[in-house]
Amino acid sequence: MKRSLRRAKEFALERLLFLSGTASVVFVVLIFVFLLREGAAVFGHVSLGHFLGAKFWYPISSPAKLGILPLILGSLLVTAGALAIAVPLGIAAAFYIAEVAPKRLRTVLKSCVEILSAIPSVVLGFLGITLLVPFLKNFLGLPTGLTAFSGSLMLAFMAMPTIITISEDAINAVPREYKEGAVALGATHWQTLVRVVIHGAFPGIIAAAMLGIGRVIGETMAVMMVTGNAAVIPRTIFEPVRTLTATIAAEMGEAAQGTPHYHALFAVGIVLFLISFAINLTADLFLNRGKKR
Amino acid sequence: MNRKTGDMFANSPELGTCPRVLRPTNPPEFGDGEKVKIRAENLNLWYGDFQALIDVTMAVREKSITALIGSSGCGKSTLLRCLNRMNDLIDDVRIEGSVRVDGRDIYASAGDLPALRKKVGMVFQRPNPFPLSIYENVAFGPRVHHQAKGGELDGLVEESLRAVDLWDVLKDRLRENALKLSLEQKQRLCIARLAAVKSEVVLMDEPCSALDPYATMKIEDLMRLLKAKFTIVIVTHNMQQAARVSDETGFMLLGELVEFGATTDIFTRPRDKRTEDYITGRFG
Numbered sequence: 001m002k003r004s005l006r007r008a009k010e011f012a013l014e015r016l017l018f019l020s021g022t023a024s025v026v027f028v029v030l031i032f033v034f035l036l037r038e039g040a041a042v043f044g045h046v047s048l049g050h051f052l053g054a055k056f057w058y059p060i061s062s063p064a065k066l067g068i069l070p071l072i073l074g075s076l077l078v079t080a081g082a083l084a085i086a087v088p089l090g091i092a093a094a095f096y097i098a099e100v101a102p103k104r105l106r107t108v109l110k111s112c113v114e115i116l117s118a119i120p121s122v123v124l125g126f127l128g129i130t131l132l133v134p135f136l137k138n139f140l141g142l143p144t145g146l147t148a149f150s151g152s153l154m155l156a157f158m159a160m161p162t163i164i165t166i167s168e169d170a171i172n173a174v175p176r177e178y179k180e181g182a183v184a185l186g187a188t189h190w191q192t193l194v195r196v197v198i199h200g201a202f203p204g205i206i207a208a209a210m211l212g213i214g215r216v217i218g219e220t221m222a223v224m225m226v227t228g229n230a231a232v233i234p235r236t237i238f239e240p241v242r243t244l245t246a247t248i249a250a251e252m253g254e255a256a257q258g259t260p261h262y263h264a265l266f267a268v269g270i271v272l273f274l275i276s277f278a279i280n281l282t283a284d285l286f287l288n289r290g291k292k293r
Numbered sequence: 294m295n296r297k298t299g300d301m302f303a304n305s306p307e308l309g310t311c312p313r314v315l316r317p318t319n320p321p322e323f324g325d326g327e328k329v330k331i332r333a334e335n336l337n338l339w340y341g342d343f344q345a346l347i348d349v350t351m352a353v354r355e356k357s358i359t360a361l362i363g364s365s366g367c368g369k370s371t372l373l374r375c376l377n378r379m380n381d382l383i384d385d386v387r388i389e390g391s392v393r394v395d396g397r398d399i400y401a402s403a404g405d406l407p408a409l410r411k412k413v414g415m416v417f418q419r420p421n422p423f424p425l426s427i428y429e430n431v432a433f434g435p436r437v438h439h440q441a442k443g444g445e446l447d448g449l450v451e452e453s454l455r456a457v458d459l460w461d462v463l464k465d466r467l468r469e470n471a472l473k474l475s476l477e478q479k480q481r482l483c484i485a486r487l488a489a490v491k492s493e494v495v496l497m498d499e500p501c502s503a504l505d506p507y508a509t510m511k512i513e514d515l516m517r518l519l520k521a522k523f524t525i526v527i528v529t530h531n532m533q534q535a536a537r538v539s540d541e542t543g544f545m546l547l548g549e550l551v552e553f554g555a556t557t558d559i560f561t562r563p564r565d566k567r568t569e570d571y572i573t574g575r576f577g
Contacts, residue, residue: 177421184379185486186411187437195433196423 035273039266042066046260051267057231057242059251059261066264068271070233074148074241075217078227081152081237082159082216087209089156090163094208097164098171099193110168117161125225128154133226140238146228148241154222159212166211170204171197203286210283214276220245244272330355330494330524331376331413336390338371338380345371347548349390353494353541358516358525360539360556362532363571367545369528373496376526377413378406394494411438413494414487419503420479422471422486427463430471430482434490453489456522457481457515477508481515487523495519497527501534513538532572536560544568 042051046066054067097109128150137145174197182192198205220243228240229250248265255262331353338346345368353359361369374380375392378399391398399409411434422430431450435441441449450467454460459481463474471482480500487495497516501509516525516538529535535542536556543553544565552559552568563569570576 175421177417177419178423180379180382180417181421181423181483181486182433182437183382184377184410184415184417185434185437185490186407186409187433188407191437195437196425199424 032273035266035270039263039268039270042260042263042267044260045263051264052271055233057247059255059264064260064264066260068244068247068264068268070231071242071244071247071268072271073233074227074231075243075245077148077234077237077241078151078155078223078243079213079216081149082155083209083213085152085156086159086163086212086216090160090208090212091167091205093160094164094167094171094205095193095197098168099189099197113161113164116157117165121158121219121222122225124154124157125222128222128226142238144228144240146226146240147238148227148234149237151223151227151241151243152237154226155216155219158219158222159216162215163208163212166208167201167205170201170208173204174200203289207283207286210279210286214279214283217279218245218272218276220249224249244268248272328355329353330395331526332393333372333375334391334393336372336375336392337388338368338375339387340383341385345548346375349548349550351543351550351553353524353526355524356520356522357540358520358527358538359541359543360535361526361528361543361545362530362535363545364576365530368548369543369545370498372545372550373415373498373526373528376494376496377410377415379410379415381406407438411490412492413496414490414492415496415498416480416483416487416500418499420476420483422474422479422482424470424472426468427471427474427482428467431485431489434486438490440490449489453485454482456488456519457485459485475508476504477511480504480508480512484515484519492523494524494526497525499528499530502530509534544571546571 045064046054051066051068052072053069054065055069056065056067057070058065093109093113097106097113101109132150132153133145135145136142136147136150178196178200179192182196183189187195223243224246227243227246229242229246230240231242231247232240234241248268251261252265255265329352332351334350336346336349337344349368349372361372363369371380375388376394376399380386380388388400390400392400394409394413423433425433428450431453432446435446435449451460451464454463459478462478471479474482480503484495501512504512513534516527519525527535527539539556541554542556542559544551544559544563544567546567552563552565554564559568560572563572
């Protein structure tokens with residue numbers, strides 16, 4: 001009697017753990033199925049090629065024009081701009097923190113980076129609107145400060161903590177023997193960093209950049225607040241753009257359920273999902289490659 | 294101090310205050326025409342409050358093999374790392390006394406560390422080739438010291454790999470990652486890196502402890518070969534190894550250099566009781 005009770009308890013516990021463990025998988029599948037079901041309906045109205053390739057996004061004109069090319073380009077432009085700023089700065093910062101900074105400064109810097117990552121994106125967006133946007137408008141003499149570049153700057157701030165933290169881990173994981181070997185050959189600190197440490201940390205640094213991209217491309221709030229949200233194909237980075245994420249966030253509330261517009265927004269979600277998935281997968285591949293060596 | 298005569302005790306009265314070091318054998322009297330490459334005098338080293346080297350004085354003869362033996366923690370690696378200032382990498386280290394390489398005190402000023410470490414190279418316990426190609430590993434030193442480039446560099450890489458007997462095996466694999474090599478080959482490659490920068494002294498910190506006996510034997514053969522060009526100082530846990538390869542041996546105990554002399558003397562008629570106990574295996 002007692003024994004069977006114990007066994008039942010154990011069985012229940014095991015199941016519970018199994019459920020918790022598999023929950024994330026189930027959720028991912030459910031979310032994707034839901035997205036797919038709601039989003040696929042848009043292809044009753046437009047072809048896949050048209051959806052991805054057409055230049056106009058006028059979802060409430062009649063007939064609705066549902067081409068998300070401007071949105072994709074908007075997202076890519078903002079992301080590329082953010083990376084161009086955040087990746088070099090982030091990696092340099094990681095090298096400084098891991099290899100150059102004196103011990104006490106290192107601790108201070110690391111906590112600062114953590115705090116930076118803890119700032120809610122809407123707060124950053126708020127700072128962006130009140131400080132950055134007017135500044136850019138005046139400084140660069142633009143018709144409006146709400147540009148892709150403003151979004152890039154905001155996103156660079158948000159991607160930096162990810163890039164710094166993961167690169168720093170990768171740099172710290174470079175075996176001490178490599179550094180000693182280089183120093184013992186008479187290499188200077190700088191030469192050791194550039195010629196040896198970077199090679200050892202390279203896979204991790206790539207992974208850091210990829211995860212930074214993941215963070216940036218999925219970000220909504222700050223971008224929506226500072227990029228101007230004009231769904232047109234931008235010619236330069238100093239023009240307003242609208243990103244995939246901002247489109248969903250801004251329009252979901254007003255799209256009537258069941259309309260092509262509604263389904264199109266879900267399809268935009270699928271596109272975002274696929275992009276993030278691909279990025280995370282690539283990052284994982286690099287991280288694992290780094291571990292194997 | 295008197296640098297030229299080879300007799301460092303001629304006018305160094307402060308040595309008289311240190312009764313624990315057995316001076317008659319320390320350093321050995323070298324024959325005519327034999328040059329002292331490295332001379333450590335009254336070397337004291339502290340890690341924080343812990344004194345790891347106590348008044349060490351010794352001389353290393355040019356183009357010979359000097360072995361440092363002793364149980365672990367006795368300071369032999371610390372002493373070795375003083376000779377190319379690798380201890381500088383550790384926080385909270387304090388060093389007193391002098392180390393002269395070719396008569397110049399390497400601790401006298403901030404000095405030119407890269408040049409010192411180029412001249413006095415080091416081979417580590419675990420072979421540590423860089424995660425680069427075999428070629429780039431050997432070319433690393435010449436590149437950072439701007440010694441050679443282009444075809445000249447190719448020649449230097451070949452020459453260096455030949456010096457450690459790796460060229461014939463690896464000449465078609467130069468672009469492969471050096472991490473793929475066997476442990477023994479990696480260790481040879483690390484020595485080749487030093488040959489490439491024309492090091493004059495090679496410090497070896499238990500270079501064979503990660504290797505099997507056969508590979509150890511081959512590295513020892515290589516050391517005898519390298520003696521023609523390099524001054525070698527080897528720290529070893531393995532007394533037989535010291536007996537097999539070295540010309541001079543120093544026995545260290547708890548931070549002191551207890552005895553230093555010709556290897557045959559140390560192993561056949563040690564002067565100090567503690568050396569004898571260690572050699573005969575009574576402790577250690």
